[in-house]
Amino acid sequence: xxxxxxxxxxxxxxxxxxxxxxxxxxxxxxxxxxxxxxxxxxxxxxxxxxxxxxxxxxxxxxxxxxxxxxxxxxxxxxxxxxxxxxxxxxxxxxxxxxxxxxxxxxxxxxxxxxxxxxxxxxxxxxxxxxxxxxxxxxxxxxxxxxxxxxxxxxxxxxxxxxxxxxxxxxxxxxxxxxxxxxxxxxxxxxxxxxxxxxxxxxxxxxxxxxxxxxxxxxxxxxxxxxxxxxxxxxxxx
Amino acid sequence: xxxxxxxxxxxxxxxxxxxxxxxxxxxxxxxxxxxxxxxxxxxxxxxxxxxxxxxxxxxxxxxxxxxxxxxxxxxxxxxxxxxxxxxxxxxxxxxxxxxxxxxxxxxxxxxxxxxxxxxxxxxxxxxxxxxxxxxxxxxxxxxxxxxxxxxxxxxxxxxxxxxxxxxxxxxxxxxxxxxxxxxxxxxxxxxxxxxxxxxxxxxxxxxxxxxxxxxxxxxxxxxxxxxxxxxxxxxxxxxxxxxxxxxxxxxxxxxxxxxxxxxxxxxxxxxxxxxxxxxxxxxxxxxxxxxxxxxxxxxxxxxxxxxxxxxxxxxxxxxxxxxxxxxxxxxxxxxxxxxxxxxxxxxxx
Amino acid sequence: xxxxxxxxxxxxxxxxxxxxxxxxxxxxxxxxxxxxxxxxxxxxxxxxxxxxxxxxxxxxxxxxxxxxxxxxxxxxxxxxxxxxxxxxxxxxxxxxxxxxxxxxxxxxxxxxxxxxxxxxxxxxxxxxxxxxxxxxxxxxxxxxxxxxxxxxxxxxxxxxxxxxxxxxxxxxxxxxxxxxxxxxxxxxxxxxxxxxxxxxxxxxxxxxxxxxxxxxxxxxxxxxxxxxxxxxxxxxxxxxxxxxxxxxxxxxxxxxxxxxxxxxxxxxxxxxxxxxxxxxxxxxxxxxxxxxxx
Numbered sequence: 001x002x003x004x005x006x007x008x009x010x011x012x013x014x015x016x017x018x019x020x021x022x023x024x025x026x027x028x029x030x031x032x033x034x035x036x037x038x039x040x041x042x043x044x045x046x047x048x049x050x051x052x053x054x055x056x057x058x059x060x061x062x063x064x065x066x067x068x069x070x071x072x073x074x075x076x077x078x079x080x081x082x083x084x085x086x087x088x089x090x091x092x093x094x095x096x097x098x099x100x101x102x103x104x105x106x107x108x109x110x111x112x113x114x115x116x117x118x119x120x121x122x123x124x125x126x127x128x129x130x131x132x133x134x135x136x137x138x139x140x141x142x143x144x145x146x147x148x149x150x151x152x153x154x155x156x157x158x159x160x161x162x163x164x165x166x167x168x169x170x171x172x173x174x175x176x177x178x179x180x181x182x183x184x185x186x187x188x189x190x191x192x193x194x195x196x197x198x199x200x201x202x203x204x205x206x207x208x209x210x211x212x213x214x215x216x217x218x219x220x221x222x223x224x225x226x227x228x229x230x231x232x233x234x235x236x237x
Numbered sequence: 238x239x240x241x242x243x244x245x246x247x248x249x250x251x252x253x254x255x256x257x258x259x260x261x262x263x264x265x266x267x268x269x270x271x272x273x274x275x276x277x278x279x280x281x282x283x284x285x286x287x288x289x290x291x292x293x294x295x296x297x298x299x300x301x302x303x304x305x306x307x308x309x310x311x312x313x314x315x316x317x318x319x320x321x322x323x324x325x326x327x328x329x330x331x332x333x334x335x336x337x338x339x340x341x342x343x344x345x346x347x348x349x350x351x352x353x354x355x356x357x358x359x360x361x362x363x364x365x366x367x368x369x370x371x372x373x374x375x376x377x378x379x380x381x382x383x384x385x386x387x388x389x390x391x392x393x394x395x396x397x398x399x400x401x402x403x404x405x406x407x408x409x410x411x412x413x414x415x416x417x418x419x420x421x422x423x424x425x426x427x428x429x430x431x432x433x434x435x436x437x438x439x440x441x442x443x444x445x446x447x448x449x450x451x452x453x454x455x456x457x458x459x460x461x462x463x464x465x466x467x468x469x470x471x472x473x474x475x476x477x478x479x480x481x482x483x484x485x486x487x488x489x490x491x492x493x494x495x496x497x498x499x500x501x502x503x504x505x506x507x508x509x510x511x512x513x514x515x516x517x518x519x520x521x522x523x524x525x526x527x528x529x530x531x532x533x534x535x536x537x538x539x540x541x542x543x544x545x546x547x548x549x550x551x552x553x554x555x556x557x558x559x560x561x562x563x564x565x566x567x568x569x570x571x572x573x574x575x576x577x578x579x580x581x582x583x584x585x586x
Numbered sequence: 587x588x589x590x591x592x593x594x595x596x597x598x599x600x601x602x603x604x605x606x607x608x609x610x611x612x613x614x615x616x617x618x619x620x621x622x623x624x625x626x627x628x629x630x631x632x633x634x635x636x637x638x639x640x641x642x643x644x645x646x647x648x649x650x651x652x653x654x655x656x657x658x659x660x661x662x663x664x665x666x667x668x669x670x671x672x673x674x675x676x677x678x679x680x681x682x683x684x685x686x687x688x689x690x691x692x693x694x695x696x697x698x699x700x701x702x703x704x705x706x707x708x709x710x711x712x713x714x715x716x717x718x719x720x721x722x723x724x725x726x727x728x729x730x731x732x733x734x735x736x737x738x739x740x741x742x743x744x745x746x747x748x749x750x751x752x753x754x755x756x757x758x759x760x761x762x763x764x765x766x767x768x769x770x771x772x773x774x775x776x777x778x779x780x781x782x783x784x785x786x787x788x789x790x791x792x793x794x795x796x797x798x799x800x801x802x803x804x805x806x807x808x809x810x811x812x813x814x815x816x817x818x819x820x821x822x823x824x825x826x827x828x829x830x831x832x833x834x835x836x837x838x839x840x841x842x843x844x845x846x847x848x849x850x851x852x853x854x855x856x857x858x859x860x861x862x863x864x865x866x867x868x869x870x871x872x873x874x875x876x877x878x879x880x
Contacts, residue, residue: 048464070463079464086461088454090522099454100465102447111447112262120254128257151466320687367870373686374629374828375869378820382862385817389859510694517691551702551710551809558698565692566680 001026001186002047002078002155007056009042016042018211019056024155029177029187031201031218033194035231038207040190041083044157047188048080049073060155075103079153081144083160083190087132093119094128096143100150118146122176138169145176155186162196174200198222206230263445285426294422298494300535301429302487306508307515307527308436309483314513315522316440316449317476318456319369320377322509323384326364327357327481329391329504331488336403336498339415346416350489354482361481362474369473384509391500402499405492416493425494432490433528436483440524443479452476456522514561520573529572593850596728601846603729607739609842611797614742615815616822616834617749618793624766624829625786626682628689632673632697634816636791640666640798641807642704645713654719659799663792670791674784682783704809712806720803738800745796746835749789753831762786766829794819814858821865 002024009017017039024030032040045051047058049070057066065073079100088096097115098108105111119125122142127135135143141161148156161177162170170193177200181187191197197204197218204221206214208230214221221227266274285294306328314320334353335346368379392400408415418424443449451472454462463469492498511534512527519530537560541553568575619633630636640662647658677696681688723732753759764772765782773779797815805811822841826833841861848860 050460050463069468070460071466071468074464074466082461082464086458088457088461090457091450091453095450095453099450099462099467102450103466106447108262108445108447108450113258116254116257125253125257147461147465314687320690322690367866371869371873374623375824375873377686377690378629378824379866379869382817382821382865386859386862389856393853393855513687514691514694517687521687551705554702555699555706558695558700558702561695562677562692562699563695565688565695566677569681569684569688 001061002188003059003062004043004047005057005059007043007046007058008054009046009051010054015210017046017053018209020205020207020210020212021056022205022212022215024186024188025203026154026186027181027184028202029181029189029200031197031204032188032190032207033192033197033204033221033227034207037209038230039210040207041159042210043207044080044159044188044190047073048078048157074100074151074153077152077154078157079148079151079155080157081141081148081159081161083163085137085140085144087135087140087143089133090131092129093124093132093135093143096132097146097150100147104152115146115150118149121149121179122146123172138165138173141165141173142176145180149180153185155188156180157188157190159190160192161189162191162193170196194222281430285423291422294426296536296539298422298425298429300531301426301433302491302494303512303515303535304528304531305429305433305436305487305490306484307512307519307531308433308440309480309487310512311516311521311523311527312440312443312452312483313476313480315516315526316443316456317452317473318459319473319476320513321380321477321480322377322506322513323364323380323382323387324480324484324512325384325504325506325508326360326387327484328488328491328508329387329500330357330360331485332492332498332503333391333397333403333488334485335416335489336405336492336496337397339493340403340405345414346489346493350416350486353485353489357481357485358478361477365474365477366470369470369477381506381509384504384506388500388504388506391504398499400499400501402497402502403492405496405498407496417496425490429490432486436486437524437528439479439483444524448472448475453522516571517569518561518564518571520571523571523573526571526573533572597850600729601850602843603731604735605843605846606839607731607735607842608845609839610739610742610746611801611838612815612818612822612841613835613838614746614797615794616819616826616838617746617831618790619816619819620823620826620829620831620834621749621753621793622786622790623823624831625762626678626766626783627828628678628682629693629820629823630787630790631690631693631816632700633790633794633819634812634814635697635700636666636669636812637794637798637801637815638704638807638809638812639669639700640795641802641805641811642708644799644802645708645715645807648715655715655799655802656719659796662799663795666795666798667788667792670787670789671784673791674787678783678787679780701809701812708807708809710809712808714806715802718803732804734800734803738797738803741800742797745793749793750831752789758785817858818861821861825865825868 005021007017007020008015020043032043034040042051046053049065049068049072052067057064059065060076060078065076088099094112094115097118098111101111101114105114116125116128119128122145124139124142124146127139132140132143158177161173165173174196177187189197189201201218204216204218205212206221206224206227213226213230214224284297288294306324310321310324331350331353334356335349338344338349338352339346364380364383368376371379391397397403405417408417409419412418412424443452451462451467454467455469455472459469488503491503515530515534516527517530518534519528520526538553538557541556545552545556615633615637619630622628622630643662643665644655644658647653647661673696677692681692718734720734720737723730724736753762761772761777762782762785764775765777765779769779818841822834822837826837844864845857845861849857852860
């Protein structure tokens with residue numbers, strides 16, 4: 001579904017992504033892990049078109065999407081959430097979701113009904129008329145999910161869905177992602193919580209200092225020496 | 238399978254969903270609100286016949302012109318979040334197109350107004366394409382600086398009269414062709430009211446359309462909007478074009494109303510700032526904000542000018558400046574928010 | 587090329603020198619603005635009016651006590667420092683977290699108020715200080731330099747140096763920088779950020795006051811005098827990168843040179859338009875300014 005080859009992005013002297021290659025298979029959940037500064041978010045920025053790679057290519061179903069703007073990439077079926085949440089604060093929850101839907105249907109009423117279905121899916125239906133700035137962090141994460149789903153993506157990139165959320169909300173969010181997978185969505189997941197990652201991902205790509213250091217099943221990654229060291233190095237640095 | 242903890246028991250969400258679907262997308266006006274709106278319409282139509290002194294009519298004509306310009310700014314800044322401090326450029330282009338073409342080529346100012354709208358929309362595109370890459374203060378100052386460049390160019394462009402500007406020749410014989418009405422101020426009153434109403438209808442349409450939704454999304458979080466398939470640059474350009482068109486119409490009517498225009502009256506920075514202040518005062522990003530703001534601020538500045546002006550001491554401007562300052566600091570939501578708080582019961586929010 | 591003038595080496599050098607001299611003044615005005623912006627991301631639209639107030643305070647002291655600008659300068663700079671601090675506590679503190687627009691209109695309201703206050707007190711007429719101590723001009727091999735201009739630029743450059751050292755070499759200056767970088771972290775470190783903001787406004791106003799006071803030796807004083815300086819300062823700050831003091835110096839000098847040379851080579855009427863156009867060109871290519879931080 002998505003193939004990333006040799007992806008490189010430099011900021012001045014810093015190599016944020018260093019020749020990263022991997023594939024995300026259709027219908028699977030691919031986890032991306034790595035300590036802070038490993039280049040996970042930059043990777044997402046590159047795939048979704050917010051940054052342009054210096055080298056390498058991003059292919060969606062065999063077609064290169066390198067250099068396309070974020071809105072074009074989204075219209076090709078790639079949606080994302082933001083680690084630093086970006087709700088449309090002064091719009092209602094309902095309207096937030098309608099934004100993504102309206103690329104498929106300019107009719108306000110039908111778009112609204114589709115938004116309601118998405119809100120129902122993520123469990124925010126009762127908040128539909130609330131302005132987004134009134135939501136809790138966990139609710140905002142759900143809102144971002146609903147919003148991204150509204151664009152009817154085939155590939156969904158989730159940047160730390162469980163980060164900053166209180167423990168009680170995490171199982172619900174995991175369940176949501178499971179349901180998305182069952183609906184046939186391909187998902188790439190940045191996740192700090194190892195337990196969450198292990199329970200969700202089929203395959204995991206581990207990054208460290210901008211480069212891919214390991215790839216494999218969750219079990220093999222957990223046992224990988226380089227991965228463990230990268231985390232230890234980061235926490236004792 | 239176990240239900241996720243957040244999900245309510247099965248069955249109930251369906252009912253909730255049905256209820257939600259039955260809700261209107263945009264709350265329609267209640268019967269009471271329709272009555273108020275109709276009353277306001279009748280009052281505005283009857284107003285110049287009740288208060289028929291030329292000066293009273295004059296104030297309203299100017300309010301309409303400013304409100305139209307403020308509405309133009311509101312579309313760009315209030316809805317789409319692009320804070321332009323150079324709206325005078327479009328106003329000036331509208332004014333000069335109407336006035337200059339009539340004064341020199343006897344082209345009807347109505348046509349001149351259309352030309353002005355066309356030019357200002359093109360200028361808006363030329364301004365928007367490069368500057369929409371800029372964010373926040375950089376964009377605001379870029380537009381401010383463009384306004385000043387426009388001002389300077391007009392001051393030095395002798396072909397259109399330079400600093401002297403354009404004196405529009407008086408024509409008493411064909412008022413509708415020449416777009417000047419010397420018998421009384423009624424035609425200007427109703428034309429101004431008509432333009433403003435039309436602009437407001439455009440804003441009402443925006444509030445109920447994809448474009449309006451995209452504008453607000455761009456205003457709140459441009460990156461999120463892009464990630465959701467919104468072509469941000471394209472919709473910003475739509476916003477600036479609508480904004481420029483409204484403003485140019487206001488400028489054209491202004492030219493034909495005062496019949497003397499020069500760069501100091503139609504291209505000054507103060508005018509660009511004034512429409513910002515009016516919209517802020519009334520309530521930014523709302524349909525009525527620019528109208529309330531213009532309706533309060535212009536008569537207020539006239540009143541202070543009449544009471545205190547004429548001494549050359551600028552007391553009127555002092556009060557004006559102090560008011561703007563106080564309002565910004567203490568009522569940043571504008572008068573509309575204040576009125577809402579006073580009159581709308583909480584609970585149905 | 588301005589009509590009637592011939593382009594000799596002397597004229598070009600003369601123009602560059604006066605451009606440089608003016609540039610240092612712009613730089614200091616811009617530095618004050620940039621300092622405030624770097625500290626709290628607020629553009630002070632009354633910045634030019636602070637300068638105007640400083641010039642009128644010189645003028646007022648001259649009228650009342652016959653004080654020469656050179657003598658009243660320290661007083662006026664201190665007065666503007668106080669005005670800056672007062673502006674923070676009276677106005678800015680209330681709109682720190684308000685949207686950018688509110689900050690624009692609030693400071694613009696202050697600008698209109700100060701400008702009309704000056705007009706109320708002193709009429710809109712152009713005033714000047716007759717026979718200041720600093721006067722005359724130097725003749726350096728055919729290049730004429732006005733002493734007031736020279737003194738003004740030197741004064742501004744000196745003030746700039748003091749500002750730079752203050753910010754980078756003193757504890758308070760470091761605290762200012764820390765506050766600018768991260769308000770919350772600074773506050774956790776025990777820095778009283780509200781005081782830092784007040785100090786920033788004080789220093790910002792004092793900077794522009796130094797420029798204003800120096801200008802009274804050779805420039806007219808009128809209610810709108812600050813307008814063009816402020817406009818140029820906005821451009822300089824945006825050009826140099828918001829919050830960058832060194833950027834403000836370079837941008838100020840660049841603007842002074844472009845203004846002088848543009849006026850000489852094209853037409854003086856367009857000299858500001860040229861600066862503004864240059865600003866647009868640079869900012870569009872580099873949206874964060876020449877020295878902008880990422």
